[in-house]
Amino acid sequence: MNGEYLRKSNNPVTPIISIRKLSFRYYDTPLNVLDNVELQIKAGEIVVIAGRSGSGKSTLLRAINGLIPHQHAGDYSGSVFVDGLEVQSVKMSELATKVGYIFQNPENQIFMFSVERDIAFGLENFAIPTADIRKKVDWALDVLKIKGLSLTAPHELSDGQKQRVAIAGAIVMGQKILIFDEPTSLLDPFTARSLIEFIKKLHDELGITILIVEHRLDLVSRIANRLIVLDEGRIVYDGDPRRVMYSSNLSVYGVTEPTIVRTGKLLNLDGFISRESFPVSADELVADLRGYEPSRQ
Numbered sequence: 001m002n003g004e005y006l007r008k009s010n011n012p013v014t015p016i017i018s019i020r021k022l023s024f025r026y027y028d029t030p031l032n033v034l035d036n037v038e039l040q041i042k043a044g045e046i047v048v049i050a051g052r053s054g055s056g057k058s059t060l061l062r063a064i065n066g067l068i069p070h071q072h073a074g075d076y077s078g079s080v081f082v083d084g085l086e087v088q089s090v091k092m093s094e095l096a097t098k099v100g101y102i103f104q105n106p107e108n109q110i111f112m113f114s115v116e117r118d119i120a121f122g123l124e125n126f127a128i129p130t131a132d133i134r135k136k137v138d139w140a141l142d143v144l145k146i147k148g149l150s151l152t153a154p155h156e157l158s159d160g161q162k163q164r165v166a167i168a169g170a171i172v173m174g175q176k177i178l179i180f181d182e183p184t185s186l187l188d189p190f191t192a193r194s195l196i197e198f199i200k201k202l203h204d205e206l207g208i209t210i211l212i213v214e215h216r217l218d219l220v221s222r223i224a225n226r227l228i229v230l231d232e233g234r235i236v237y238d239g240d241p242r243r244v245m246y247s248s249n250l251s252v253y254g255v256t257e258p259t260i261v262r263t264g265k266l267l268n269l270d271g272f273i274s275r276e277s278f279p280v281s282a283d284e285l286v287a288d289l290r291g292y293e294p295s296r297q
């Protein structure tokens with residue numbers, strides 16, 4: 001293995017996102033909103049970020065997609081590298097080819113006359129030939145299974161469809177990293193669940209890296225390999241979602257524990273399921289209850 005190979009960003013040894021000693025304070029906040037954050041994310045991970053309101057989750061996402069420091073003024077120290085680019089020293093437009101960002105409210109990024117015009121919008125700023133734009137938009141429509149909506153006006157879409165259009169716009173440049181800020185907050189429980197399952201499919205098909213700020217840990221802990229909990233701008237937990245939830249009391253940090261986890265912890269304490277089981281869904285909990293015979297332990 002030579003040095004050149006090791007430097008390539010898609011090498012598993014090199015994190016695709018590397019944050020070193022990052023501190024940030026908006027000019028109008030008295031204290032640091034991010035405080036000495038150290039975080040390495042490997043290509044292909046699905047990382048969930050949780051924490052109470054105001055703990056700095058959206059600010060951390062902005063420090064990765066470049067809105068911080070490029071559009072939000074403040075005191076910034078430390079460094080953020082995204083796929084080999086130092087966020088602070090490259091243009092937002094260059095970062096946009098690496099990171100797709102899906103706002104909490106897709107209304108904020110859907111504003112054109114038709115779905116396909118919306119998806120093409122980002123590409124039009126890059127002097128890409130029209131035929132290539134067409135190809136990329138068709139690809140994104142296809143991946144998101146929204147071909148039938150290409151000529152629909154955005155205001156005629158349901159919230160779930162808007163979410164898909166926003167995702168199509170965020171992957172159309174072949175971005176390797178997708179960032180979601182509370183993607184399910186406007187969706188009903190059923191649509192929320194299908195969105196999370198869809199994000200996992202997208203990850204598996206495209207091999208992309210995903211960061212999601214999300215409160216519904218019951219939904220995201222099924223797909224994530226990592227859960228990060230922020231408190232006052234610091235990382236207080238970082239690990240396998242099941243282990244983090246079962247070994248801590250996240251309500252201290254303003255994070256609602258999923259009902260199944262709360263139940264699983266009690267059954268675990270009472271010896272009804274193995275101490276090694278960390279169920280996060282009803283199916284898993286029932287399977288653990290059925291399969292466990294305390295007397296054999």
Ligand SMILES: Nc1ncnc2c1ncn2[C@@H]1O[C@H](COP(=O)(O)OP(=O)(O)OP(=O)(O)O)[C@@H](O)[C@H]1O
Nearest residue numbers: 026028029033052053054055056057058059060072
């Ligand atoms: N654009 C801004 N200008 C000034 N202060 C801001 C700005 N955005 C956020 N803040 C402040 O930074 C702190 C962290 O905010 P942030 O939005 O990152 O929290 P959050 O964890 O995403 O919260 P929520 O769960 O409510 O979305 C808060 O004190 C907030 O008031």
Ligand SMILES: [Mg+2]
Nearest residue numbers: 057058059181
């Ligand atoms: Mg937020």
